Amino acid sequence: MVYGGCGRILSVGFLLFQASAALSTAAAPVEAAAAIDARSIILAPQSGDGKVDQEIGQLQGKIRSAKDPNPFIVRLGWAFVAKARLTSDPGYYKLAEQCSQLAGEESDSLLLRGHIFHALHRFSEAESVARKLTSDPVPRWENYALLGDALMEQGKLSDAIGVYQRMIDIRPCLQTYARVAHVRWLKGDVIGAEELMKTAVSAGNSRDPEPGAWAYSRLAFYQLQSGNSAGASRSIARALEFVKDFPAALFLQGKIDIVNGAAEKAVQALTTAATQSPLPDYQWALADAARLSGNAELAAKTEAEILSHGAIEDPRSYALFLANRNEKPELALQFAQDELTNRRDVFTYDALAWAELAAGNKSEAKQNMQRALAEGTADARLFYHAGKIAAAFGDNAQARKWFTRAVAIQQMLLPSERADLTQQVATLSSSRSATAKLSSTNPPAAKKAVTRK
Amino acid sequence: MKNKNFVFQTITMVCLTIGLVLAAPAPTRASSHMDAPLITLDPAANTTDVYAFRTDANGQQYLSVALAVYPFEEPGVGPNKYNFDDAVLYQIHVATGADVAAGQATLTYGFQFTTSYKNVNTILQSYLGAVENVDDANQNLTQKYTVTKTVNSSKAATTLFTNVVVPPNNQGLLTRYYNQNDNGEFPAKEGVALSSSLDRYTSQTIPTNATGYQVFAGQRDDGFYADIQSIFDLDFMFSGPNKPFDSQGGFNVHTIVLNIPVSELGGIQQVVGVYATTERQRVQVLRKAKVKKTSPQNSGNFVQVGRQGNPLFNEALVAIKDKDLYNRTLPTTDSTNFKNYALNPELAAALGLDASHTTNRTDIAGIFIPDLIKTDLSTGPARLAGGQNAGAPPAAPNDPGFSRLSVFGGDALHSTAQTGFFNNGTVPGGWPNGRRFGDDVLDIAVLALESDLRNPASPTLASAPADPGVDKVDHNDIGYNKVFPYAATPLNGRSHEHHN
Numbered sequence: 001m002v003y004g005g006c007g008r009i010l011s012v013g014f015l016l017f018q019a020s021a022a023l024s025t026a027a028a029p030v031e032a033a034a035a036i037d038a039r040s041i042i043l044a045p046q047s048g049d050g051k052v053d054q055e056i057g058q059l060q061g062k063i064r065s066a067k068d069p070n071p072f073i074v075r076l077g078w079a080f081v082a083k084a085r086l087t088s089d090p091g092y093y094k095l096a097e098q099c100s101q102l103a104g105e106e107s108d109s110l111l112l113r114g115h116i117f118h119a120l121h122r123f124s125e126a127e128s129v130a131r132k133l134t135s136d137p138v139p140r141w142e143n144y145a146l147l148g149d150a151l152m153e154q155g156k157l158s159d160a161i162g163v164y165q166r167m168i169d170i171r172p173c174l175q176t177y178a179r180v181a182h183v184r185w186l187k188g189d190v191i192g193a194e195e196l197m198k199t200a201v202s203a204g205n206s207r208d209p210e211p212g213a214w215a216y217s218r219l220a221f222y223q224l225q226s227g228n229s230a231g232a233s234r235s236i237a238r239a240l241e242f243v244k245d246f247p248a249a250l251f252l253q254g255k256i257d258i259v260n261g262a263a264e265k266a267v268q269a270l271t272t273a274a275t276q277s278p279l280p281d282y283q284w285a286l287a288d289a290a291r292l293s294g295n296a297e298l299a300a301k302t303e304a305e306i307l308s309h310g311a312i313e314d315p316r317s318y319a320l321f322l323a324n325r326n327e328k329p330e331l332a333l334q335f336a337q338d339e340l341t342n343r344r345d346v347f348t349y350d351a352l353a354w355a356e357l358a359a360g361n362k363s364e365a366k367q368n369m370q371r372a373l374a375e376g377t378a379d380a381r382l383f384y385h386a387g388k389i390a391a392a393f394g395d396n397a398q399a400r401k402w403f404t405r406a407v408a409i410q411q412m413l414l415p416s417e418r419a420d421l422t423q424q425v426a427t428l429s430s431s432r433s434a435t436a437k438l439s440s441t442n443p444p445a446a447k448k449a450v451t452r453k
Numbered sequence: 454m455k456n457k458n459f460v461f462q463t464i465t466m467v468c469l470t471i472g473l474v475l476a477a478p479a480p481t482r483a484s485s486h487m488d489a490p491l492i493t494l495d496p497a498a499n500t501t502d503v504y505a506f507r508t509d510a511n512g513q514q515y516l517s518v519a520l521a522v523y524p525f526e527e528p529g530v531g532p533n534k535y536n537f538d539d540a541v542l543y544q545i546h547v548a549t550g551a552d553v554a555a556g557q558a559t560l561t562y563g564f565q566f567t568t569s570y571k572n573v574n575t576i577l578q579s580y581l582g583a584v585e586n587v588d589d590a591n592q593n594l595t596q597k598y599t600v601t602k603t604v605n606s607s608k609a610a611t612t613l614f615t616n617v618v619v620p621p622n623n624q625g626l627l628t629r630y631y632n633q634n635d636n637g638e639f640p641a642k643e644g645v646a647l648s649s650s651l652d653r654y655t656s657q658t659i660p661t662n663a664t665g666y667q668v669f670a671g672q673r674d675d676g677f678y679a680d681i682q683s684i685f686d687l688d689f690m691f692s693g694p695n696k697p698f699d700s701q702g703g704f705n706v707h708t709i710v711l712n713i714p715v716s717e718l719g720g721i722q723q724v725v726g727v728y729a730t731t732e733r734q735r736v737q738v739l740r741k742a743k744v745k746k747t748s749p750q751n752s753g754n755f756v757q758v759g760r761q762g763n764p765l766f767n768e769a770l771v772a773i774k775d776k777d778l779y780n781r782t783l784p785t786t787d788s789t790n791f792k793n794y795a796l797n798p799e800l801a802a803a804l805g806l807d808a809s810h811t812t813n814r815t816d817i818a819g820i821f822i823p824d825l826i827k828t829d830l831s832t833g834p835a836r837l838a839g840g841q842n843a844g845a846p847p848a849a850p851n852d853p854g855f856s857r858l859s860v861f862g863g864d865a866l867h868s869t870a871q872t873g874f875f876n877n878g879t880v881p882g883g884w885p886n887g888r889r890f891g892d893d894v895l896d897i898a899v900l901a902l903e904s905d906l907r908n909p910a911s912p913t914l915a916s917a918p919a920d921p922g923v924d925k926v927d928h929n930d931i932g933y934n935k936v937f938p939y940a941a942t943p944l945n946g947r948s949h950e951h952h953n
Binding site: 138140161164165168169170171172173174177180183184187189192196199202203205206207234237241 | 495496497498525530532534538539540541568573576733734735736737738739740756758774777778781
């Protein structure tokens with residue numbers, strides 16, 4: 001899911017290696033050597049001449065000359081975070097982590113560290129840092145935001161809601177409105193989510209474009225789910241004004257194009273999105289759109305890309321993708337189970353349920369699906385999966401209930417999912433017709449037996 | 454140096470975790486208008502400056518107050534989306550009598566905006582064509598606002614204005630009447646001395662009510678001028694090849710201006726205090742079931758997210774760790790929370806002043822604690838700034854006797870409501886007695902730190918530096934209006950310069 005994952009945790013890469021190679025090898029106490037090591041690593045020259053690169057260079061210079069370099073080290077850490085987001089190279093998160101460790105245990109440094117843990121999906125560590133931060137007598141909304149995020153990802157939604165309430169009581173702003181909107185959506189309140197995200201976007205600004213683009217993309221998501229595709233298109237346009245080729249916005253634009261029968265247009269939007277952000281979700285949508293447009297070659301190529309790199313980019317979506325195709329179900333199950341050790345939100349339970357079903361473990365699938373549905377999240381994919389699991393048990397009434405809910409918001413599904421949903425509904429309908437036909441020709445006693453069945 | 458292109462940066466985002474994307478702070482931009490780490494993310498609620506000064510107009514005596522928000526609006530962008538925020542409650546507070554010393558607002562003026570589009574089926578957000586008159590068919594995005602007055606002791610609220618139109622932002626060709634010769638290719642009109650000379654859009658958006666209140670809200674030039682860059686670069690010589698450097702030169706802000714009849718405040722024989730806040734509505738994370746079934750609505754009290762009184766207090770005196778606390782708290786707590794910052798100003802030490810000037814500055818604390826702009830209403834009208842630019846046509850000249858350095862430039866007034874300096878009622882003509890458009894608050898602040906006003910009967914005033922003054926920036930980038938709304942015309946997106 002878009003709101004999910006960046007599970008891309010690669011090696012630190014040549015940057016750290018390069019910095020380490022430059023270290024002095026003179027004999028020194030271990031701790032001092034470690035400190036020198038970390039300092040040398042973060043001060044290693046970086047390539048690039050963009051705005052963030054310039055900022056990194058300037059901050060490195062200030063760290064070298066400042067009497068108290070810690071504030072600059074924290075700022076350098078945030079610059080590395082920005083660089084990580086720009087380049088998709090998680091090695092920069094490791095550099096940022098070095099900064100946070102070097103800068104000590106002050107709250108600014110801890111906040112940086114907590115965000116890095118969160119970005120690297122080390123949620124329990126992020127929670128631990130956030131709990132320390134929220135014990136500070138001066139309340140800061142960022143601390144509560146970090147704690148709420150970490151709790152939510154670990155499936156502790158009730159706790160997260162309390163923390164988010166404290167967060168927004170301290171400071172209503174784009175960042176806090178957007179979080180609360182997401183919680184409302186998770187709890188099935190799409191109207192409330194849309195209402196609050198409208199407030200969030202009004203607090204956005206072009207000087208800080210990325211959160212604005214994100215908020216408009218989420219608003220478009222809620223609007224599309226509510227059936228307001230014109231409103232969603234307007235919000236997408238706003239998001240793209242904030243950040244050109246913003247992947248989350250293009251992803252939704254692609255979905256709208258597909259619904260409107262403009263598959264080739266969707267391919268264009270989704271190609272850009274998947275190029276900017278090679279997440280399995282975007283690639284999956286691109287493959288579906290390509291197939292719809294008759295470009296089987298692009299579809300196959302994109303699916304091959306998911307199979308080769310999807311596990312690194314986002315293991316949870318990768319598991320869903322595999323399970324959806326009934327391909328390597330045991331592998332899908334393994335990825336979903338691994339994800340659950342760290343992340344226990346409704347979408348991980350959904351992925352696990354889906355993988356269990358693909359692996360033929362119906363009971364486990366049902367159990368995990370119930371957990372996925374427990375918060376009342378109104379999500380088309382959840383409903384579709386719940387329907388299929390119910391159908392696998394032969395519980396046509398439950399299957400019909402969930403499929404009906406999925407159909408109501410099927411514009412949110414990918415074409416391959418929607419096609420299967422349509423087929424499932426048709427199968428159920430024909431079964432119902434057959435049942436009705438049978439019942440109309442049978443005597444009351446026989447009808448009762450069929451109904452019981 | 455130009456600094457035009459920090460907006461609409463193209464950032465490729467790859468990792469979309471909601472926590473990271475929505476929580477990572479923006480890069481620090483050090484300037485007086487980006488005063489606190491949290492508020493910088495919220496420019497529509499970010500107060501840049503508050504003004505308060507005595508005026509006379511239309512046969513009325515007024516306290517003129519103004520609140521500017523949304524720092525660094527680059528005029529030359531598109532779509533021009535700098536607006537007041539419907540979700541923000543903008544408030545200007547006035548303390549009278551004993552409330553001044555307590556930092557307690559006696560009256561609160563609230564401003565709430567609603568935004569609408571005449572046509573949403575278009576990509577043209579702000580303008581559908583040239584705007585001939587405000588709120589005509591071509592002003593697509595239109596904001597209107599309501600002004601209320603609340604007497605805080607009784608909570609009695611009165612609506613002063615409803616559905617007042619905000620004029621369009623100055624895009625250029627489409628908003629030609631803001632600009633010289635009514636031509637969108639030319640720079641914005643310089644300040645004028647007569648209401649009849651105001652540009653069409655501004656003059657169409659200044660209603661007066663039966664009590665005599667006048668109001669305006671809309672885009673204006675940022676009237677603050679100073680070399681903030683050097684301050685935060687620790688360059689107190691303000692030297693270098695790119696100087697003088699007006700950090701705010703070439704940028705607009707959004708400004709609310711209100712003329713308050715002094716009769717509403719209890720007359721002229723007093724010193725009042727003025728500050729402003731911005732607030733956002735608190736919401737419940739989960740809506741109640743009943744609310745869900747009805748139309749969407751948020752609920753809850755407002756939460757203060759921004760505050761401003763005197764210029765430079767939170768920016769230049771309050772330490773980083775307490776800047777957000779300042780924005781969240783009321784002046785009633787200033788004595789507890791922030792008095793030490795005024796008594797022992799770090800800036801004085803940074804300027805290299807001796808120990809007698811860096812500690813126990815009760816005179817500086819008297820200005821800033823509580824952080825209200827104390828304004829003597831008994832002095833008669835303040836001298837107003839016009840402009841010094843030799844544009845075509847030239848700006849209206851400063852009033853005779855006006856000095857950007859206030860009392861340090863010889864611009865003083867006579868009070869009948871307080872003893873003043875020298876025991877003869879002498880009070881500054883501008884800040885820190887009120888604050889006018891055109892007061893060179895950075896120079897005044899430095900001069901105040903270098904002076905010693907702890908004994909008002911015999912104050913030691915630092916010598917005013919020869920022009921162009923402390924930071925070598927001695928004028929605004931465009932002349933001010935000497936009539937309501939006083940703030941200068943918004944700069945033209947098509948024709949403007951930075952850092953002049």
